Amino acid sequence: MPVGTAGSVKGLSPDEIRVSGTQILLANTYHLMLRPGSDLVRELGGLHRMMGWDGPILTDSGGYQILSLRERVRIEEDGVAFRSHLDGAREFLTPERAMEIQADLGSDIAMTLDHAVLLPIDAAGARDAAERSLRWGERSLRRARACATPTGARQLCFAIAQGADDPALRAEMAARTAKLGADGYALGGLSVGESKEATWELTRVSNEALPEDQPRYLMGMGTPLDLVDAVALGVDLFDCVLPTRNARNGMAFTPDGPMNIRNAVHARDPRPLDPACACAACLQFSRAYLRHLHIAGEMLAHRMLTLHNVTFYQTLMKTMREAIEAGAFERFADAFRGRYRGADA
Amino acid sequence: MPVGTAGSVKGLSPDEIRVSGTQILLANTYHLMLRPGSDLVRELGGLHRMMGWDGPILTDSGGYQILSLRERVRIEEDGVAFRSHLDGAREFLTPERAMEIQADLGSDIAMTLDHAVLLPIDAAGARDAAERSLRWGERSLRRARACATPTGARQLCFAIAQGADDPALRAEMAARTAKLGADGYALGGLSVGESKEATWELTRVSNEALPEDQPRYLMGMGTPLDLVDAVALGVDLFDCVLPTRNARNGMAFTPDGPMNIRNAVHARDPRPLDPACACAACLQFSRAYLRHLHIAGEMLAHRMLTLHNVTFYQTLMKTMREAIEAGAFERFADAFRGRYRGADA
Numbered sequence: 001m002p003v004g005t006a007g008s009v010k011g012l013s014p015d016e017i018r019v020s021g022t023q024i025l026l027a028n029t030y031h032l033m034l035r036p037g038s039d040l041v042r043e044l045g046g047l048h049r050m051m052g053w054d055g056p057i058l059t060d061s062g063g064y065q066i067l068s069l070r071e072r073v074r075i076e077e078d079g080v081a082f083r084s085h086l087d088g089a090r091e092f093l094t095p096e097r098a099m100e101i102q103a104d105l106g107s108d109i110a111m112t113l114d115h116a117v118l119l120p121i122d123a124a125g126a127r128d129a130a131e132r133s134l135r136w137g138e139r140s141l142r143r144a145r146a147c148a149t150p151t152g153a154r155q156l157c158f159a160i161a162q163g164a165d166d167p168a169l170r171a172e173m174a175a176r177t178a179k180l181g182a183d184g185y186a187l188g189g190l191s192v193g194e195s196k197e198a199t200w201e202l203t204r205v206s207n208e209a210l211p212e213d214q215p216r217y218l219m220g221m222g223t224p225l226d227l228v229d230a231v232a233l234g235v236d237l238f239d240c241v242l243p244t245r246n247a248r249n250g251m252a253f254t255p256d257g258p259m260n261i262r263n264a265v266h267a268r269d270p271r272p273l274d275p276a277c278a279c280a281a282c283l284q285f286s287r288a289y290l291r292h293l294h295i296a297g298e299m300l301a302h303r304m305l306t307l308h309n310v311t312f313y314q315t316l317m318k319t320m321r322e323a324i325e326a327g328a329f330e331r332f333a334d335a336f337r338g339r340y341r342g343a344d345a
Numbered sequence: 346m347p348v349g350t351a352g353s354v355k356g357l358s359p360d361e362i363r364v365s366g367t368q369i370l371l372a373n374t375y376h377l378m379l380r381p382g383s384d385l386v387r388e389l390g391g392l393h394r395m396m397g398w399d400g401p402i403l404t405d406s407g408g409y410q411i412l413s414l415r416e417r418v419r420i421e422e423d424g425v426a427f428r429s430h431l432d433g434a435r436e437f438l439t440p441e442r443a444m445e446i447q448a449d450l451g452s453d454i455a456m457t458l459d460h461a462v463l464l465p466i467d468a469a470g471a472r473d474a475a476e477r478s479l480r481w482g483e484r485s486l487r488r489a490r491a492c493a494t495p496t497g498a499r500q501l502c503f504a505i506a507q508g509a510d511d512p513a514l515r516a517e518m519a520a521r522t523a524k525l526g527a528d529g530y531a532l533g534g535l536s537v538g539e540s541k542e543a544t545w546e547l548t549r550v551s552n553e554a555l556p557e558d559q560p561r562y563l564m565g566m567g568t569p570l571d572l573v574d575a576v577a578l579g580v581d582l583f584d585c586v587l588p589t590r591n592a593r594n595g596m597a598f599t600p601d602g603p604m605n606i607r608n609a610v611h612a613r614d615p616r617p618l619d620p621a622c623a624c625a626a627c628l629q630f631s632r633a634y635l636r637h638l639h640i641a642g643e644m645l646a647h648r649m650l651t652l653h654n655v656t657f658y659q660t661l662m663k664t665m666r667e668a669i670e671a672g673a674f675e676r677f678a679d680a681f682r683g684r685y686r687g688a689d690a
Contacts, residue, residue: 006641007634013645014629036612036637044615044633052629267381270389284359284397288389289352292381296351299644300358 001026001058001239002310006035007051010244011299011306014052020279020307021314024056024108026239029101030065033091034084038104046106046150058239059107061098061140063114063133063160064220067192075115077132095139103147103155111186112140114160119193126164130173133162133188137180156183158217165194167205174209184215184237191221200229207234224253224316225340228333231320238317243309248302250294253312257342259287261305266291279311280304346371346403346584347655351380352396355589356644356651359397365624365652366659369401369453371584374446375410378436379429383449391451391495403584404452406443406485408459408478408505409565412537420460422477440484448492448500456531457485459505464538471509475518478507478533482525501528503562510539512550519554529560529582536566545574552579569598569661570685573678576665583662588654593647595639598657602687606650611636624656625649 002009002017005028009017017025027047032038044050047057065082066073072083079094095113102110114133117125137159144157159182163170170187177185187206190199203218210216217237218230227238243253250261254274259266261273272282273290281290281304293301316336323332347354347362350373354362362370372392377383389395392402411418411425419426424439440458447455459478462470482504489502504527508515515532522530532551535544548563555561562582563575572583588598595606599619604611606618617627618635626635626649638646661681668677 006637006643008638008641008643008645011644013625013648015625035641036633040613040633040637043613044631050631050634268385268388280358280360286389286395288381288385289395292351292385293353296353296380298351298353299356299647300353302644303358303648 001237002244002313003028003239003241004051005031007032007041007047009306009310010248011303012244012310014054016280016303016307017053017310018055020310021318022055022310023314024058024237025053026058026060027105027107028062028065029059029098029105030062030069030082030093032059032105033062033093033101034086034089038101042104042106042150046104048106049150056108057105058109058158059102059105059111060219060239061102061111061113061160062093063098063111063116063136063188067116067118067189070118075132079113080115095136096143099140099144099147099157103144103149106149106151106153107155108153109156109158109184110144112137112144112157112159112182114162114188116162116189116192117164119165121164123166126166126169129189130162130164130169133160134173134176134180137177137182141180141182158182158184158186158215160186160188160219161206161210162189163202163206164189165198165202167201170202171205171209174206178210182214184217185210186217186219186237187235188219190218191226200233203230203233203235224313225337227313227316228320228336231324232329232333240313243313244306247305247309250301250305251309252290252305253309255336255339257340261287261291261294261301263291273305273308274312277308277311277315279308281308346582347589347658348373348584348586349396350376352377352386352392354651354655355593356648357589357655359399361625361648361652362398362655363400365655366663367400367655368659369403369582370398371403371405372450372452373407373410374404374443374450375407375414375427375438377404377450378407378438378446379431379434383446387449387451387495391449393451394495401453402450403454403503404447404450404456405564405584406447406456406458406505407438408443408456408461408481408533412461412463412534415463420477424458425460440481441488444485444488444492444502448489448494451494451496451498452500453498454501454503454529455485455489457482457489457502457504457527459507459533461507461534461537462509464510466509468511471511471514474534475507475509475514478505479518479521479525482522482527486525486527503527503529503531503560505531505533505564506551506555507534508547508551509534510543510547512546515547516550516554519551523555527559529562530555531562531564531582532580533564535563536571545578548575548578548580569658570682572658572661573665573681576669577674577678585658588658589651592650592654595646595650596654597635597650598654600681600684602685606632606636606639606646608636618650618653619657622653622656622660624653626653
């Protein structure tokens, strides 16, 4: 899922999102709650109609902002008090309110409110946040059943399992969360300070405890290599800002690894970003021109690198789906890892 | 002509420029000379190929930057010395060099180097710059005949008449410039401090001295009302940053006048910018959403307002062409002026 924090995948039009191969996108409850406000989104007919996007939308719950905006947050059992990053206004987000807002937004998949924590954390803190995430998950699901979207369309609800970096706690919380009867399950609070080895061990034990026949969603990840490794562990769904945010910083993803378009080596290069890519950037423009546009601060550079990167991510996911169906996933993964070079985030 | 200073109409893709109704766009010699460099543009096959734009392109000569960058400029008879606004590097632009660069860029229409001046200016200064513009025009045209574009395509050359705010000098310079045998003629150095009444008087006397059967180009203007007034005086061609620059500041042009999308009155308005407009912004998005995107600093706001504004300008020009052909220009102009309200720049 490309990320459309404020109700727009930064730089892309709905047509371009579609053409990139995107099947579903993510929007952020916390940000939309503050601006333009969920009441306005409902009044405008919901996110789909407001954004002009007729594909599925998943909304997060605001739980991740407990971690990312931790300086502006106070946790209580009833919910979380935020001071708005926009104007300092006080907001109180309960599990119930998180579901009401997501119903206003009219997303196809809502997420339960969870309590994400930064690592390292002690055992008591990890247990406390994980148990709270489970209690909030129950409260979220109960309220979700009573909410209606602007169009009356049914909204699915995924529950989030936490557990910090303790494999036993992760396994336990995944198993208990799986009993909530949600429409899908997510692993929250990963890739927030632990080693990559730990991320995959925690993903593995969590996935083993989650139902195989329901979606498993690894939140907030990752690099192309991360996606391959996570799919190998049974993950179905991701969201990540890398393809869009890094595009604006001049990074283009390619099968050979990331490319920094600012580098002087591209200054006179007439080739496209990736000769094998069929996105509008690669069909129309040279690296030399895209580098010029990026250095000149032209919006078209951000647009084209974003379109290319989202296309790259969606093509990677599509190729993995096809490889799985053909029983050739391991072969694909080895080939991809063998070609892809460099630190990619 | 929408303005693509650095080789990109800010915010728009080549497809969108085309769909907006644009027949020809402008790019800036001075800016492209500094970055990415005209040698690189030639190496990449010229501006059309570099930008992915197969319609006509007009390049200015750098003469306007004598005025807009006057703190960084020293005029000599041979040419103009610039200190680059990017890195302070010294550049010397002669009439000959201006044409060589434009040949490298491979534009369809090149402009002669002129000496534009800010108003007010005394009679001697006005005469001096106007005579120099004529001499530089002759030198430009002579060199242009010896230059080749990257593709070998023929390049037309328009000459620029100056004359500050003295109608007699303007009439004289237009008549003398018309004898240069250029492919078209431009009025330079207007709307640079004089009253609107003076602009139109100077345009009128200049146009009377220029051939009716060749294009007359009013450089650097203007608002929608300006375009109507100038067409009434026989102007054929314009370039202006208003539709693109003002879009990025939140201004949308409509038949009722300019609209500031930031205004609170639009916050909950489900209507498009202009219900009669068929641009992608008006077909897909509400004022409320575009206002939200603009306030949130989302690129899509800049893109959509730019697309709308360029479409508005091109539709206005197309409607005027059709009205002229139907012998109904005055009726159209009266109706347009009667409906359009407000200061529009």
